Amino acid sequence: AQSVWGYDSDNGPDHWHENYPMAKGDKQSPIEINSKDVQHDSSLGPWHTSYDPGAAKTILNNGRTCRVVFDDTFDRSVLRGGPLTGAYRLRQLHLHWGSSDDHGSEHVIDGVKYAAELHMVHWNPKHGNFAGALKQPDGVAVVGIFLKVGKTPKPEIKRILQGIDNIKTKGKEAPFQHFDPSILFPKSRDYWTYHGSFTTPPCEECITWILLREPIEVSSDQMAQLRSLSKNSENEPMNPLVDNWRPVQPVKGRVVRSSFK
Ligand SMILES: N/C(=N\S(N)(=O)=O)N1CCCC1
Numbered sequence: 001a002q003s004v005w006g007y008d009s010d011n012g013p014d015h016w017h018e019n020y021p022m023a024k025g026d027k028q029s030p031i032e033i034n035s036k037d038v039q040h041d042s043s044l045g046p047w048h049t050s051y052d053p054g055a056a057k058t059i060l061n062n063g064r065t066c067r068v069v070f071d072d073t074f075d076r077s078v079l080r081g082g083p084l085t086g087a088y089r090l091r092q093l094h095l096h097w098g099s100s101d102d103h104g105s106e107h108v109i110d111g112v113k114y115a116a117e118l119h120m121v122h123w124n125p126k127h128g129n130f131a132g133a134l135k136q137p138d139g140v141a142v143v144g145i146f147l148k149v150g151k152t153p154k155p156e157i158k159r160i161l162q163g164i165d166n167i168k169t170k171g172k173e174a175p176f177q178h179f180d181p182s183i184l185f186p187k188s189r190d191y192w193t194y195h196g197s198f199t200t201p202p203c204e205e206c207i208t209w210i211l212l213r214e215p216i217e218v219s220s221d222q223m224a225q226l227r228s229l230s231k232n233s234e235n236e237p238m239n240p241l242v243d244n245w246r247p248v249q250p251v252k253g254r255v256v257r258s259s260f261k
């Protein structure tokens, strides 16, 4: 149906507010981060994860991204510390990427767009369930990792790309088990944090963003593999799943804090 949101000219980010009014809110994501406006906050401690590899379940192509889902029925894989109070449960991870290596990330850092951006979505169990957490300003925490095309790709990213081979078309889902996503983290734990929203409709403003300063490296071939996913199902023409990123949104006076100087 045409009304379903997407990233094309007739249903893309400029149209989302027509069906999802929150998309025009004052705390939308992504944003551009300008280092000159960032405030170092010495009270921002380190963030920590404790992920159970056994919580990983499946990898899915939903026609808009590729997503790995985890068992979040109890505190099995959690994120804590940094700007957060309490333990947030890992629910899923997914990516946003471009049609070429020079763009694709959602957040932009001092004018730099990375080839892709990986999001690890966690929710605060004090709000009962994920749906309840979406209605709260402290409901969700997303760790964002930038993917940069380089000559020494991070070997661990291969695991995600192997999974991608089994979900080439929309609606395909495959087992994806025994996976600890913390292997994807860069060396440095430095991060920026600010309050924002989901970058897809309904764009609820329930997210504490934790964006890692150090990108991880991927190869151009690995990016090409990501772009070989199709937006369409297997009995429809191949339509490359690319440019599934939302443009930066107004900062509206929000302050981005950093854990580093
Ligand atoms: N937009 C989203 N995450 S994101 N791109 O804001 O991290 N999600 C929508 C449903 C669950 C995650």
Ligand SMILES: [Zn+2]
Binding pocket: 094, 095, 096, 119, 199
């Ligand atoms: Zn995302």
